[in-house]
Amino acid sequence: MAPSAQSLPTSVSDEKYANVKWEELGFGFCRTDNMYVAKCKHGESFQEGKIVPYADIQISPCSAVLNYGQGLYEGLKAYRTEDGRIVLFRPDQNALRLQSGANRLCMPYPTVDQFVSAVKQVVLANKKWIPPPGRGTLYIRPILFGSGPILGSLPVPEYTFTVFACPVGRYHKDNAGLNLKIEDKFRRAFPSGTGGVKSITNYSPVWITLAEAKAKGFSDVLFLDAATGKNVEELFASNVFIVKVEERVVPVEDLLDAEEVFCTGTAAIVTTIASVTFKEKKTEFKTGDKTLAAKLFATLTDIQMGSVEDKKGWIVELTDATKPGLKL
Amino acid sequence: MAPSAQSLPTSVSDEKYANVKWEELGFGFCRTDNMYVAKCKHGESFQEGKIVPYADIQISPCSAVLNYGQGLYEGLKAYRTEDGRIVLFRPDQNALRLQSGANRLCMPYPTVDQFVSAVKQVVLANKKWIPPPGRGTLYIRPILFGSGPILGSLPVPEYTFTVFACPVGRYHKDNAGLNLKIEDKFRRAFPSGTGGVKSITNYSPVWITLAEAKAKGFSDVLFLDAATGKNVEELFASNVFIVKVEERVVPVEDLLDAEEVFCTGTAAIVTTIASVTFKEKKTEFKTGDKTLAAKLFATLTDIQMGSVEDKKGWIVELTDATKPGLKL
Structure with a gap:
């Protein structure tokens, strides 16, 4: 390990948290810091996208998604474990479901590796929004849609793959069932x-x-x-x-x-x-x-949450590629 | 009539046309000059919107339309008649169909008058894009969608009503049927x-x-x-x-x-x-x-196109409100 890395924090316990009242978290929209965006022209493949500050998407009024509903979404979560790790649960399965949907709606799609990498990047870029263990999770929302203009006939000239994230609590408020x-x-x-x-x-x-x-x-x-x-x-x-x-x-x-x-x-x-x-x-x-x-x-x-052993290989742990040697 | 109005052109014959090869017009997207935008918060009604330069729409990544397909569209045409008028065909029926769809998809909607007024404004703001008689029509595309962010549960906080237009030729290219x-x-x-x-x-x-x-x-x-x-x-x-x-x-x-x-x-x-x-x-x-x-x-x-009398009251002629006394 490089000497400079030794001074880095070795657990999330000294990370800063976002200014959120975790005990009041519901399942609603909450703006976070960063999102991932990749675009793809008709006839081409998705290339590596990038993390950008969270902001409105700019989209053609005549886009395929606004006019004809050409869009898919996914939903998965990042969990902060009791022992300070950050993990995902079977993200490859979300990638595969997105691919299946893209075939159904005539869209190109990211590879499984691109999808999982994008999800990991969004989690790391919004680390302080991951609730403390037991207080909630970071809900991750990948969307894939026809962003190019189309009026009469196919093909759609451009597609967009975006991933953003919001901290969430329980979806259903009815604790008694x-x-x-x-x-x-x-x-x-x-x-x-x-x-x-x-x-x-x-x-x-x-x-x-x-x-x-x-x-x-x-x-x-x-x-x-x-x-x-x-x-x-x-x-x-x-x-x-x-x-x-x-x-x-x-x-x-x-x-x-x-x-x-x-x-x-x-x-x-x-x-x-x-x-x-x-x-x-x-x-x-x-x-x-x-x-x-x-x-x-x-x-x-x-x-x-990491307190019971994963015997199925379902848990994917995140490593911060920008800080070699540091396990989150 | 005010003296200043007397020097205005009294027919479209001396209007400028956009730089379009009218004989090559298909039914595809073509960027024009202006569009109409109105927004409405949850629980409120649509107020008068405004004509703005044609541009990409800015929309939340977590918007209802991008994530859950909450959107409607309409399609109607403006026609340039042989005698130099600009007319619409039963635009009130498009307004009523949009209202019916908005009820089905849980959205507020513009009144019939707001809808028809928005369509007229878009046509007048893109006058030079209306093809010459017999060469095509100006296709008008009103869209109504959930533009506010929503993750788990209703209501959607904001809705957008937009109208844009493109000159078009024939939709089906097969002249023989x-x-x-x-x-x-x-x-x-x-x-x-x-x-x-x-x-x-x-x-x-x-x-x-x-x-x-x-x-x-x-x-x-x-x-x-x-x-x-x-x-x-x-x-x-x-x-x-x-x-x-x-x-x-x-x-x-x-x-x-x-x-x-x-x-x-x-x-x-x-x-x-x-x-x-x-x-x-x-x-x-x-x-x-x-x-x-x-x-x-x-x-x-x-x-x-105005060469046969309209006995049903289907034709709506446009008057340019910015030029009193001028019939287009």
Whole structure:
């Protein structure tokens, strides 16, 4: 190690934190210091982008994303562990999902290495925004979209890949479990649509259902499949699990018969569902410390926070390339 | 009339034109001089916006449109008539469609008067970009989108309404009629989705079908309904008509039995369909000057260009408010 490196701090304990009231953190937008931007012309490949100060994006009024919804997003988190490391959880899987979505929406995409490198750079460039252990996480939002102007016909001349980040607390505020409304009118995904990828077009069309459910005091909505309107699909931003049911098509009746129900997602982590309301009838489920959801939440977050050993190779630790020899 | 106004030109004949090779105009993006921008905070109403020089839009990386596809577009045209007037065609109908879409996507919207006024201002601010009579039209693109940052939950803090314009020629280049491919895998609209409004989320998810069809030499794709996969819906950007069939559900068999087929749209105007290919089998239809499509095209464009009387009140003539007494 070079002599100059010896004087550097060797743990995050002497790092400065941003001026955030960590105990009040929700899951909302919070401006941080830096973001990553890479652009790519039609017919070319994404090259290495760069970290720039966080700022508004400049985009053509006639861009593909503003006019035709050509965009994808990802969501993952950086965790500050009890022993002072900064880690990611399976970021390669986000990269692969983005690639799958880019193929579906006719866009070029960054390689897995470019994607993971961009995420790491954004985390390191916003280090002081990573909440202290147990107080929250740094949510990382990669977006890929058609930024070039297009009016009538393909191709889109330019694409942009951007990564930014915000410190977040819990996504669902209902600590006693979620109270869901089964959406009985609007469907979300349909066969041959974009339900299998993280297209931006999957979200705003069903905001109307979330707004209506929240106005009635529900925590979230549960969608049924578009083809039959009889099978359980997912919550607005998380997957749904029913205890003692294998991965298969789940009719609403099976859901209402379940002992325990929970949902998962990057934002939701593992969250107990306390009730589901279908056609005005409310059905309640097991909640509290004895649920499988509570055990899964504890195990998953213990792995992510470094207090339980990662035997699957899911954790990616960040090293600050600008400070050789320093482990964050 | 004030003396100063008497020296103003009284027809567009002495206006300057932009430096455009009008005979080469296609339906692509072309940068013009000015655009209209209005913004609106959550919980407020759209106020009068302003004309600004055409430029990139500055938008939050965490904006609702970039991350969740909250956006709508409209498309209409300004026509330069043979007798030197500049007119619009039923712009109030575009305003009403935008309002319907805004309700569906949980956005505030401009009033009909604000919308039509914004369109007029954009046309007047880009007057020299309106092609000479018979050489094309000025395509006007209003967009409404969630421009404020949002991560986890509603509401979106800010919305933007923008209008820009580009001179355009014909949308379809196939003068002898379109050769369509019936899309047999991907569906476009589905029950309770956004197919009834002009959401940006209706477009990029089916670009993959258009790209595939164009690569095989087809002019456009024809979508079937998502619920059954058996009934005719629409082309990528226009409606479809089958001669001698009333407005009703149209099974593919009825389409293939038709004598004549054509499509309509702001961009497509009225365009003859020469053939449809379904499961590798090509069916041809009547084309040429004797088609109903040719008569409808002539009548509609004659009304729009002022050479046939408008008995329906569809034409809106522009008056330049900055030059009292001057009719454009």
